[in-house]
Amino acid sequence: MFWADLLLQNRKGAEWVNDAWTPSGIxxxxGLKGPVIHDVLFKILKEQGKKVKYTFGFDDMDPIDGLPPELAKSHEKHMGIPIANAPSPDGKGSFGDYYGNMxxxxxxxxxIGAEIYLASDYYRKGIYNKAIEFVLDNAGKIRKVYSDMYQKPIAKDWFPLQVICPxxxxxxxxKVTGWDGKEVLFACKVDLVKWAKGCNFKSSISPFNGTxxxxxxxxxxxKWWTFGVTIEGAGKDHASAGGTYDVAKKIxxxxxxxxxxxxxxxxxxxTGGKKMSSSKGLGLTGQDLLEVLPSQLVRFLMIKTPPNQAxxxxxxxxxxxxxxxDDYxxxxxxxxxxxxxxxxxxxxxxxxxxxIRFLTLTQWVQMPNMQDRIREEGLENWAKYAKVWVEKYAPDDVKFEIQKKIPKEVxxxxxxxxAFLRKIAKELNKKWEAEEFQRKLxxxxxxxxxxxxxxxQALYLSIIGxxxxxxxxxxxxxxKEFVQKRFMDISSV
Incomplete structure (x- = not known):
């Protein structure tokens, strides 16, 4: 049974599928695996006739805590600012808009049929106000969860909330250190984190409506409590024992x-047994992937293997x-x-x-005389991806080039x-169709x-080395003419 069908067996009632991502980089x-997997679950539930909703949050209220090298200078001063409030690298909209639009x-x-929402919008519109009040009123219980999960004491003046310094x-x-039922007491600290410096401002402020x-x-x-989320998975880094997901579930x-x-x-x-990491140069961006695989095959790649398998x-x-x-x-x-x-x-x-097999198509795209056949057989779409793979990623043994000089290997x-090469050279005086000529070889x-x-082996060595x-x-x-002369030259030695 397909892993998604198995996961959704015996589900009852309306469903709310949710997932989220922080729009802080390429x-x-x-990063596409979660959205695609959740989309499949959403579509299966729809197929079953269930009342179901799929939402996907762009967590643009998160502070900027790291920058790609190309933005290190221009955006260093924005470290610590909410992603939604920092300027876009291209000057249009916010930092979150820039990556969120991608x-x-x-x-x-x-x-992907998700309804996208911005965390900043939900905070500003007051959608999380009730949850914020509840969290502050129950900060002691949350401290106990943290203490139990991490086996260490949590300071009594710690609150699970940060404010935007006015x-x-x-x-x-x-850092929030107090709550009187209407406002929180806070301080903007110089040394709270290594990646940003606060301004030492201290005051109190209402924690509602986006502050x-x-x-x-x-x-x-x-979020689960506010929306009534019924299904949400997480990447291995969050879902490991005692990790973010476990803490959230216990809370x-x-x-x-x-x-x-x-x-x-x-x-x-x-990649090579190591986790893909763009910062370490391993793997591709989402856009890179869509240049070498059609959208349908990207989805297929993401879902044909059960999620719990790398x-x-x-x-x-x-x-x-x-x-x-081939598998597709x-x-x-x-x-x-x-x-x-x-x-x-x-x-x-x-x-x-x-x-046609993809490997065969990679050969055709390297042969100018095959372009008409590619069009005749309606292969232009896949040929486009085959060409990208050959040019950017394929190993050398997939690529070939006509050798201008007779290769030493002959x-x-x-x-x-x-004698075989000589036979071919003589037969090239006749007119041939490629299919028939292939059989004659x-x-x-x-x-x-x-x-x-x-x-x-003889003919390939002679032509492409x-x-x-x-x-x-x-x-x-x-x-034809080039090969005929090449084969006669080689066979006469």
């Missing part, structure tokens, strides 16, 4: 006195990208083990799936192999008493 491909565009391309605009540098933000773990529980249960939503963890993408993904591997295409083609068959994943990979109307050719090799492996390559018939006829 979206790594791993994610929204990816959602559209991937057919003087310097920073949130990440403030304050709940701490992350508490906010997570407060929801012990403080808000509500049962937590259906939980599940999803594993990382790995996915090895190295676009530079000879096998991984081609195998995704096979999965369209109703009896295939991945057919259910195939169904939920579709976006809009079902497209006609090419029959020195090791046997007399029979040279096998016949001529048999007539001359050499294996097809030896025969094709490698012992393997694209379909020989098309390759030879594309460069």
């Amino acid at each position: 979206i790594h491909m791993g 994610m929204a565009d990816l959602f559209k391309k991937l057919g 003087k310097c605009g920073k949130l990440g540098t403030t 304050a933000k709940m701490s992350y773990k508490v906010e997570w529980a407060a 929801l249960k012990d403080v808000f006195e509500k049962e937590p939503p259906l939980a599940f963890a999803y594993e990382f993408f790995l 996915i090895e993904f190295n676009p530079r591997s000879r096998d991984i990208i081609p195998r995704i295409y 083609q096979q999965a369209q068959a109703k009896g295939d083990v991945n057919h259910r994943a195939f169904e939920f990979s579709q976006i809009g109307e079902k497209e006609k799936i090419p029959e 020195e090791r050719l046997s007399k029979k192999q040279k 096998y016949e001529w090799a048999k007539e001359l008493g050499i294996s097809s492996n030896e025969a094709f 490698k012992d393997h390559g694209p379909k020989a018939g098309w390759l030879i006829l594309e460069y």
Whole structure:
């Protein structure tokens, strides 16, 4: 049974699926796994006729606590300011808008049906006011949860809330130390965190309508309580034992006195066994991924493997990208083990799936004479992705180039192999269709008493300097005059 169907077995009542992300940088491909997985659950529940909602939050009230190298100078002064209040790198809108718009565009391309909301909007509109008041009134219970979970005492003047300093605009540098039922007492501290400096301003302020933000773990529980969320998974880093997710669930249960939503963890993408990390140069951005895989195949990649299993993904591997295409083609068959994943990979109307293998298509896109056939067979879309893979990621043994000079490797050719080349050169005086010529190559090799492996190795070495390559018939006829002379020169030595 498909993992998502199994997860949703025996569910009753209306459902609210939720997920969230902080719009603080370029979206790594791993950051798309959660949105796609939750979207599949949402669509299955719709398929079942359930009343269901899928919301996705952009957590733009989080303070800026790190910057990509290219923004280190221009945005250093904004460290500690809420993402929603800092300027965009391109000068249009906010810092959160800049990255949030990128994610929204990816959602559209991937057919993700979530209703996007901004945390800053919900805070400013007062949607979280009730939760904020409840959290402050029950701060003692929350301290106990933290103390029990982390096995350490929590100061009695600690509150799970930070305010936006009215003087310097920073949130990440403030500490709330009191609550009188109407206002919180706070200080903007110079040394509260290493990544931002506060201004030493102290005062009291109402924590409602966007002036304050709940701490992350508490906010997570407060969202579940406010919305009535029934399903929300989390990445392995948050869902590990004693991690963020466990703390949020305990706060929801012990403080808000509500049962937590259906939980599940999803594993990382790995490259060479290591977690993908854009900061370490491992893996691709979401946009990069959509340049080498169509949207449907991106969804397929994300969901064909159960979420609790890591996915090895190295676009530079000879096998991984081609195998995704192969598996996708096979999965369209109703009896295939991945057919259910195939169904939920579709976006809009079902497209006609090419029959040609992706690796063959990578050869065709490198051969100018195959462009007409690519168009005739309606392969332009997949050919576009094949070309990107060849140019940016494919290993050298997938690529080929006509050698202008006779490769040294031909020195090791046997007399029979040279005779095979001579036979081809003579036959090129005739007019041939590529399909027929391809068949004849096998016949001529048999007539001359050499294996097809030896025969094709000889012609590939002579043309591209490698012992393997694209379909020989098309390759030879594309460069007919050049190949004829090359084969005669080699066979006469």
